[in-house]
Amino acid sequence: KQEVTQIPAALSVPEGENLVLNCSFTDSAIYNLQWFRQDPGKGLTSLLLIQSSQREQTSGRLNASLDKSSGRSTLYIAASQPGDSATYLCAPLEDSSYKLIFGSGTRLLVRP
């Protein structure tokens, strides 16, 4: 059974810092991995999708990497801003079930 762990559970940084959020998963049989952002009381917004054959994806100040064989992904946020404050969730897409399996997320606070 796929299990997804996100570390740290919460993170508080001053504005302008570069930061890394970590995601690990136990079953490497995945089609892709998505990173989502969730603001309080809202739905999930997709940030990046990395296909299983890819090593990384970039969108603006965000860069996500994937090491499928070791079951790890990271989300790098450059030059963090207060508007980046949210919960970030990673979710690999299982190839056996075609389902996203979510981690519990990292709650990020960027202080002005």
Add this chain to the structure above:
Amino acid sequence: DAMVIQNPRYQVTQFGKPVTLSCSQTLNHNVMYWYQQKSSQAPKLLFHYYDKDFNNEADTPDNFQSRRPNTSFCFLDIRSPGLGDAAMYLCATRMGVSRDRETQYFGPGTRLLVL
């Protein structure tokens, strides 16, 4: 432009009173999902449709049912809500054609309160 729409955004119901949550999509996607998310927890998949094929998760309570009358709409019915069913309910869609490169899109969610 909204692609996955959920109504209502907030729903208050009484203990044991049936309630229906609605989801619609403008993406013409084949797959629609319903998730339950409780505070500070990961979204938990309840069930999903691939076109008209219904797939229930093994641990989804019988109290939860779903209908998909057409491609665009999907409903979540809670037959007898309990206090433990208070949560955010998220609808999501996926094209369902190219598995490795498809983004899953989520609606804004419906927050359910059970009194």
